[in-house]
Amino acid sequence: MSTDEYTNLSEIRQHVLDIAKAQRMAEFFATLSDPNRWRILSALATGELRVRDLADVVDMSESAVSHQLRILRTMRLVRYRKDGRNVFYGLKDDHIFNLYRDISEHLDESDDD
Amino acid sequence: MSTDEYTNLSEIRQHVLDIAKAQRMAEFFATLSDPNRWRILSALATGELRVRDLADVVDMSESAVSHQLRILRTMRLVRYRKDGRNVFYGLKDDHIFNLYRDISEHLDESDDD
DNA sequence: CGCATACTTGAATGTTTGTTCAAATGTTTT
DNA sequence: AAAACATTTGAACAAACATTCAAGTATGCG
Incomplete structure (x- = not known):
């Protein structure tokens, strides 16, 4: 058997998003896939900022x-x-920074292994 | 005072990533910013798959x-x-699906408000 | 009112990104 | 050894994206 499947594919297909x-999901992650947007978010994490000051602080x-x-x-x-x-812009919730913490750890893990 | 800052910017600057x-961070999120990659990951969440079957199952x-x-x-x-x-490819860890669950909830929240 | 300031918007531009197609590598089967 | 199969790779192309620049809207100040 050469062309045959190794697994029951029809069952797996049901689990595919x-x-x-x-x-x-992709769209959400795309939102966080730009370095400058992370810098903006991290600036807003300290509190409300108006656009002008935000621009100044993130150097854009x-x-x-x-x-x-x-x-x-x-x-x-x-x-x-x-x-x-x-x-004045501010963060809508802290959700993102839990996320930030999680991923940050994951990225650090990657050094070993 | 019109051009002046409303906040102590130099202090905030230190908190900017x-x-x-x-x-x-952006690069990591970029990895998850494509729908087909999510479909691949969700397929692999069911277990190991060889490339051929994976392609079949996610229709690529x-x-x-x-x-x-x-x-x-x-x-x-x-x-x-x-x-x-x-x-045969498989998921390296379950990290991603905790992430998936979290974001999934966030996306559902967004309907109200 | 008229001008400066704050922010947003749209078009243009260069870059990045995902897919396709063809070719290359490596493995198994006959 | 040849043919079939599984996977990877590179170039080419179209689509998506971030920034810039110029113009537009709106609020406050003299």
């Missing part, structure tokens, strides 16, 4: 930051609050 | 799967074992 769900242009904030907004990772001509 | 660390070409496995390999999410002309 369906396209829609896989897509949603205001426009670039604004574009990135839109992405973080649609993925509901940040909230915002208008105050006069300023807009 | 440095480029290298932000980069490593063998070549495409092989390319993606390389990425998962460099991020140490999968392990492999050669057996004759077959190569």
Whole structure:
């Protein structure tokens, strides 16, 4: 038997994430797949910041930051609050930093083995 | 005062993830930012599979799967074992599926609010 | 009102990324 | 040894993405 399967594939197929769900997972992770977005999030972890100061602190242009904030907004990772001509952004919840801690450990593990 | 900062920026700057660390985090998340890679991982969660069967089960070409496995390999999410002309892949650890559960919940939350 | 400030938006651009296709490597079977 | 099979690899191509730049909206100040 050469072309035959080694496993019962039809059973496994049922456990494979369906396209829609896989897509949603991928989109979420894509949101966190940019270094500058991590820097933005880590800045906001210290508290609310207006766009201008945020840009200053992460060393990006205001426009670039604004574009990135839109992405973080649609993925509901940040909230915002208008105050006069300023807009203050903050983290929506701490979820992300538990995540950060977990992954951080995983990345450190990778050194051995 | 109009151009002035609302917050003590120099203090915040110290809490911003440095480029290298932000980069490593981003790279890890980028690994999980593709729907097909999630489907591959979910298939492997049921047990070892050779490339051919994996490709069958996730409905991709063998070549495409092989390319993606390389990425998962460099991020140490999968392990492999050669057996004759077959190569069996499996998950390196369950880490990813705790992650999966967490995010899955976060995505469901997003419906309200 | 008119100008400066804060932020957002859209088009343009260069880069990254995933798939396909063809070819290369390695293994087993006849 | 030849043919079939399993996997990997590299180049080519299209799609997705992040930044820049310029223009647009909106709020506050003189």
